[in-house]
Amino acid sequence: MPQAWSSHPIRVRYQETDQMGVVYHANYLNWFEIGRTEWIRARGMTYEDLEKRELLLPLTDAEIKFRLPARYDDQLMIYTKMIEYSNIRVRFSSEIRRQPQQEGSSPLEVDQSLPIQPRGELLVSGETKHVWINRAWKAVRIDKAAPDLFKLLTGDN
Amino acid sequence: MPQAWSSHPIRVRYQETDQMGVVYHANYLNWFEIGRTEWIRARGMTYEDLEKRELLLPLTDAEIKFRLPARYDDQLMIYTKMIEYSNIRVRFSSEIRRQPQQEGSSPLEVDQSLPIQPRGELLVSGETKHVWINRAWKAVRIDKAAPDLFKLLTGDN
Amino acid sequence: MPQAWSSHPIRVRYQETDQMGVVYHANYLNWFEIGRTEWIRARGMTYEDLEKRELLLPLTDAEIKFRLPARYDDQLMIYTKMIEYSNIRVRFSSEIRRQPQQEGSSPLEVDQSLPIQPRGELLVSGETKHVWINRAWKAVRIDKAAPDLFKLLTGDN
Amino acid sequence: MPQAWSSHPIRVRYQETDQMGVVYHANYLNWFEIGRTEWIRARGMTYEDLEKRELLLPLTDAEIKFRLPARYDDQLMIYTKMIEYSNIRVRFSSEIRRQPQQEGSSPLEVDQSLPIQPRGELLVSGETKHVWINRAWKAVRIDKAAPDLFKLLTGDN
Numbered sequence: 001m002p003q004a005w006s007s008h009p010i011r012v013r014y015q016e017t018d019q020m021g022v023v024y025h026a027n028y029l030n031w032f033e034i035g036r037t038e039w040i041r042a043r044g045m046t047y048e049d050l051e052k053r054e055l056l057l058p059l060t061d062a063e064i065k066f067r068l069p070a071r072y073d074d075q076l077m078i079y080t081k082m083i084e085y086s087n088i089r090v091r092f093s094s095e096i097r098r099q100p101q102q103e104g105s106s107p108l109e110v111d112q113s114l115p116i117q118p119r120g121e122l123l124v125s126g127e128t129k130h131v132w133i134n135r136a137w138k139a140v141r142i143d144k145a146a147p148d149l150f151k152l153l154t155g156d157n
Numbered sequence: 158m159p160q161a162w163s164s165h166p167i168r169v170r171y172q173e174t175d176q177m178g179v180v181y182h183a184n185y186l187n188w189f190e191i192g193r194t195e196w197i198r199a200r201g202m203t204y205e206d207l208e209k210r211e212l213l214l215p216l217t218d219a220e221i222k223f224r225l226p227a228r229y230d231d232q233l234m235i236y237t238k239m240i241e242y243s244n245i246r247v248r249f250s251s252e253i254r255r256q257p258q259q260e261g262s263s264p265l266e267v268d269q270s271l272p273i274q275p276r277g278e279l280l281v282s283g284e285t286k287h288v289w290i291n292r293a294w295k296a297v298r299i300d301k302a303a304p305d306l307f308k309l310l311t312g313d314n
Numbered sequence: 315m316p317q318a319w320s321s322h323p324i325r326v327r328y329q330e331t332d333q334m335g336v337v338y339h340a341n342y343l344n345w346f347e348i349g350r351t352e353w354i355r356a357r358g359m360t361y362e363d364l365e366k367r368e369l370l371l372p373l374t375d376a377e378i379k380f381r382l383p384a385r386y387d388d389q390l391m392i393y394t395k396m397i398e399y400s401n402i403r404v405r406f407s408s409e410i411r412r413q414p415q416q417e418g419s420s421p422l423e424v425d426q427s428l429p430i431q432p433r434g435e436l437l438v439s440g441e442t443k444h445v446w447i448n449r450a451w452k453a454v455r456i457d458k459a460a461p462d463l464f465k466l467l468t469g470d471n
Numbered sequence: 472m473p474q475a476w477s478s479h480p481i482r483v484r485y486q487e488t489d490q491m492g493v494v495y496h497a498n499y500l501n502w503f504e505i506g507r508t509e510w511i512r513a514r515g516m517t518y519e520d521l522e523k524r525e526l527l528l529p530l531t532d533a534e535i536k537f538r539l540p541a542r543y544d545d546q547l548m549i550y551t552k553m554i555e556y557s558n559i560r561v562r563f564s565s566e567i568r569r570q571p572q573q574e575g576s577s578p579l580e581v582d583q584s585l586p587i588q589p590r591g592e593l594l595v596s597g598e599t600k601h602v603w604i605n606r607a608w609k610a611v612r613i614d615k616a617a618p619d620l621f622k623l624l625t626g627d628n
Contacts, residue, residue, distance in 0.1 A: 007345050011213070011503060013501065013504075014338070014504060014518070015331055015332065015340060015501045015504070015509065016503075017332050017333040018328055018329065018331050018332065018333065019208075019215060019328070019331040019332070019333065019334075019335045019336075019386055020215070020333075021333045022215075022333075023183070024217075024329050025182070025186060025190075025216050026183045026184070026186035026187050026190075026329060027180060029183035029186060030183050030290050030484065030486045033182075033183075033484075033485060033486070034484060034485075037485065037544075046544060047485070047544070048543060048544045051176075051177075056177060058177070058182070058223065058226070059182050059221075059223050060222070061220075061221065061222055061223065062182075062219070062220070062221045062223075063218075063220050063221075064218065064219045064220075065218055066215065066216050066217050066218065066219075067217075069294075070230070072333055072516070072519060073508075073517060073519045077283075104411070126290075132343070137226075156242070170344065170347075170348060170499065171347060171348075171351065171361070171489055171490070171544070172344045172347070172489065172495050174489050174490040175485055175486065175488050175489065175490070175620045176485070176488040176490065176491075176493075176543055177488070177490075178490045179490075181486050183486060187327065187329045189328075190328060191327060191328075194328065194387075203344075203387060204387070205386060205387045229490055230361070230362045231360060232362060265326070273423070304507070315542050333522075334527060334529070336529075337627075339500060339504075339529070339530050340497045340498070340500035340504075341497070343496060343497035343500060344497050365490075370491060372491070372496070372537065372539050372540070373496050373535075374535065374536070374537050374538075375534075375535065375536055376496075376533070376534070376535045376537075377531065377532075377533070377534050377535075378530075378533045378534075379531070379532055380529065380530050380531050380532065380533075383608075421485070423479075446475075451540075468628075
């Protein structure tokens with residue numbers, strides 16, 4: 001700590017639009033989740049790995065501020081940061097920002113080695129709270145159940 | 158005012174589950190929106206009508222509390238209530254509650270003539286804030302742009 | 315045999331539209347699946363029951379004809395019929411038809427006791443092929459693995 | 472002509488899984504569509520451009536063969552090829568193939584300058600037929616309505 005932003009590029013899919021001509025609002029929650037998935041991957045672990053260890057990290061709370069709508073084919077960046085953690089809970093901050101259109105069809109590339117500053121027009125921001133549970137849907141103390149993971153995620157190593 | 162709850166039954170679709178074996182969290186935002194749609198219909202107007210009059214009601218804020226997960230084929234009730242309004246904004250409260258399983262394939266029926274008390278196991282609750290805009294995505298004063306609608310929605314007639 | 319049509323009403327959700335102003339095409343596959351779920355329920359069993367018995371019925375093939383687009387808030391009827399089966403495979407026929415708009419917010423009701431004739435404007439039709447498998451994703455002979463189920467589904471009792 | 476394959480990488484999203492532990496089948500239709508979008512972009516035009524010129528290209532038919540299921544976090548390649556066209560219709564072939572897992576979080580990159588040979592484990596294949604229409608949902612002769620586009624898409628320049 002302090003934790004840094006991770007970034008992950010996506011392009012708005014046709015399926016994600018609605019007849020208002022903009023992105024249907026529930027998709028931003030999907031994108032926040034994709035951001036968290038990539039945040040974990042950037043720390044050298046995958047969410048898939050966590051599930052194989054029978055650890056799940058469901059949401060308990062979400063707060064979302066919708067400022068401007070994303071539109072079809074927009075290139076967006078999902079910014080994700082862990083802003084709080086304990087032995088049993090985690091809190092993330094997320095931002096969806098519009099990027100300038102790039103030539104060509106290849107996905108955006110980001111140099112993940114530098115500290116990332118969120119850039120681009122801010123469309124939607126939010127926070128999500130999560131609790132560590134096991135397959136039986138019971139809370140677990142992550143520092144005891146998976147100390148290596150706890151160190152990795154919290155950068156405390 | 159005070160505004161009453163509207164209710165609308167849904168059954169969890171297979172597509173709405175994820176590999177955790179529960180409903181993927183973003184679907185609750187969809188269901189809140191279905192609840193608002195039916196809330197408007199119960200007042201004698203459709204959201205379709207609003208759009209034909211070039212009025213849109215996008216979200217500006219959402220807060221969601223996830224208590225218990227819904228599961229495949231669950232019978233749920235969406236409860237919706239307007240809890241605040243002004244000339245330019247509306248705020249709704251929503252609850253998703255699990256209902257006892259019923260025999261047969263016919264959808265649940267609800268007597269909408271009585272004041273509704275939310276019943277069943279509370280799974281997810283939330284609030285959403287909305288702003289009235291026109292097709293050009295500009296804020297409109299709904300009491301001036303559509304006084305009949307304003308009266309209807311606010312029960313002030 | 316011959317197998318009869320089952321019917322199940324749905325209303326088009328805002329989330330299912332896209333910026334073309336019509337239903338996004340992939341949703342028809344979801345609706346076909348909802349139709350099969352309700353077809354099984356009408357025979358006194360649930361797809362949930364099948365899964366609890368470790369039987370799955372994934373798609374192997376789909377053919378879809380898109381004639382006319384469904385639109386937001388349309389009242390649709392999903393018609394479903396089993397048109398072929400063996401010890402290891404099942405084939406379903408599905409139709410999505412638009413229904414006349416009804417007053418009020420209560421879901422359509424259908425008297426399931428009479429033989430059903432598909433009615434309303436035909437929007438989309440299709441066929442899906444399925445194979446019985448177990449949790450290990452291996453083909454199973456359903457007449458041996460679950461003879462009671464086989465009889466129930468095929469009406470051979 | 473003959474037309475070449477285009478390729479576009481995606482990673483399976485958590486939201487795209489279902490409780491069977493695999494990708495929900497309707498998502499393959501979404502992915503075919505993303506493949507067509509990128510096929511058009513690789514030809515120097517965007518589907519967004521087409522819509523601005525009031526040209527739409529909805530599906531009339533789809534045929535899909537599901538061979539093996541995709542799973543969460545899989546890296547997939549969408550392969551897309553135009554296999555037939557006339558003044559009013561287009562037909563595409565699509566394949567979804569699993570790619571070997573790569574290190575790091577950066578999206579796959581593909582050298583689009585070489586003729587592409589579909590590679591990786593074939594999961595799902597299909598064909599889709601489309602018709603050119605205008606905003607009024609009427610068929611248009613694309614060679615007359617947009618000769619430049621017709622040349623571009625058919626490689627006949």
